[in-house]
Amino acid sequence: MNLITRRTMAVVGLALLIVFASATYAQGKKIRIGVEGAYPPFSQIDPSGKLSGFDIDIANAICAELKAECVMVQQAFDGMIPALQSRKIDAVIASMSITEERRKAVEFSDKYYQTPARFVVKAGSRIDISGSGLKGKKIGVQRSTTHDKFATDTFKDAQIVRYTKQDEVFLDMAAGRVDAALVDMIAAQTGFLKTPQGKNFEFTGPVYEEPKYFGVGAGVAMRKNDVELRNDINKAIATMRANGTYKKIQDKYFDFDVYGKYVPSSPLAKK
Amino acid sequence: MNFEAITEAIPSYFAGVSVTLQLLCVALLFGLALAIPLGVARASNNRWLSWPVWAYTYVMRGTPMLVQLFLIYYGMAQFDAVRDSALWPWFSSAWFCAMLTFTLNTSAYTAEIIAGAMRAIPAGEVEAARSLGLSGWRVLTRIVLPSSMRRALPAYSNEVIMMLHGTSLASTVTLVDLTGAAREMNARTYLPFEAFVTAGIFYLALTFMLVSLFHFAEKRWLRHLAPRSQTVLQPIAIAS
């Protein structure tokens, strides 16, 4: 048995080596970008499995600007920061809002767009968006988003129902399993309100932009202290803004300025 | 390891354990209640009885429980007929959908376990009962079922453990069970290692508790079948 054990051990070792060796070493200018693929119009997949959307186009444009080889890694939103920290990906381009809370864990580029959040409810339901009005009501949010954090902290008497994907929030909204959903306004419009399933639903309550919760726009997230990459990406975003690349991309999706009103606040400039 | 974060999250883990155990107990209870008649039908010599049950268990055991759960939770809501029906208040609850899925799933596996145990009963036991003049129904309820339920214990204990693990899928349909608590801690603190190791330890403890419970039960009710084989945790799938 001993000899066999040793042999099997060698075989297994070899096999594991082959398996792991086939995983490549991260080298030079290869950037693995975490994207979501379930957040239209920013990120979605078409029937052929191809990724498309505003986030994806921005990611490709940034890579072209950096002359880097990019690999898109599809990943659930609540796994983005853990994946970044465990070095499964090098950057996140998934409509991730730049918040102080997240800044403790990751590095952010300047924003590449900014849109507000709002509640969606069934048309005519007359739900009052307030602590007492939402008491006992079910609020659907995507897990670990700014919406999740804000709703959890603000509406303590409501029941927060957390979903892995934004699609699932909309599916359950249409099914009537949640009373209200706190979502990005653009994602809600394209992904739900303008679809047949969303025709009986409407926005209600205030438009949320409070930076403490909703951040200062969506940015590219990177590992802490990945300063070089951050600077390169900031430069790329600035160039794209200046040379019209950004406008060309945004016009493909939106008939308004998705960049929003906040001016970029580079942490470098702050220092 | 960030123990501070773990300590802080412990209460939510205990809340998760309670949801997990509720789902497990209710599903096992209803599942067993369904499985007994199904198992009897499956073991029957009448094709018209055994064949439909075979088809049911084949489909339930041949597809992932995750697919079954999504079919019931998300799939049912696709139809207006379901959404407008009197059943909707039930199907609109994630808890009910999870419980229904787990119940149907475990009833299929348990029915096969019971049917297997019934087939394994020595013919002599049945013949002895018949020769005493017991009716078919009496033979079934007094001899065959009690005896086969006991024999089914080791296999059933595996099924219970597999169901305990299966309940972790509840976290994919918004329920905050033990796994859900871990996923929320992960989302909140970005500490996946701490979050899932803690959940793993809780599950291990639950598994050990269930295993020792069944060891006790086997000692009590299976003494007559010595030498017993040790209970081995094995997933039970379609082949029996």
Next chain:
Amino acid sequence: MLHGFLPTLIDGTGITLAVAFLSLVIAVMLGLLGAAARLSKVPLLRGMATVYTTVIRGVPDLVLMLLIFYGGQLAINAAALALGYENTLDIDPFVAGVATIGFIFGAYLTETFRGALLAIHAGQREAGLAFGMSRLKVFWRITFPQMIRLAIPGFTNNWLVLVKSTALVSVIGLTDMMHRAGMAAGATREPFTFYCAAAVIYLAITTVSLLGLGVLERRYSVGIRRAA
């Protein structure tokens, strides 16, 4: 058909099957190693194998998958750093999924193989040795063929559970068939249609597996008399 999502589902089925087969290879190797360790005379090996099978079989696949996917990468990074590598080894979801499922089912197969090995009468091995066969030869000619026959039922179970477990890799971001069904369900708002399609595909895999393994079992059971 299926709003044009059929090709991507079939594509995903390829990934599901690839994950299943590759992780089976790892699981079989770990299972043989584990069984050898469980039956070894060295207490340390026995202890390690026991801890491996007990812990893995006591925790849900989903939790293990999330743990190994994230935690495993952290461990590898730490190891790489300790060995002085600047660039860490990059494990993509495919490799992580295969390694994780292989690792989990290695524990189940350890018990299957151990049970099968224990069921072979020691006299058979002793007889082989008495004929002057080497230990290796005894294993390949006597123990192994019988072990396969005894292990096939347990192996079949494990394989089927493994195939179904691959559905969970969709949770860690591998675009397998289940993941694609979910994407299509979200995009078309027809979850029933797509999860039904997924169920049918899994059922087809199960059926083919059962037929195939049934043939194998008959092949290795030649010469075994069965009670009717």
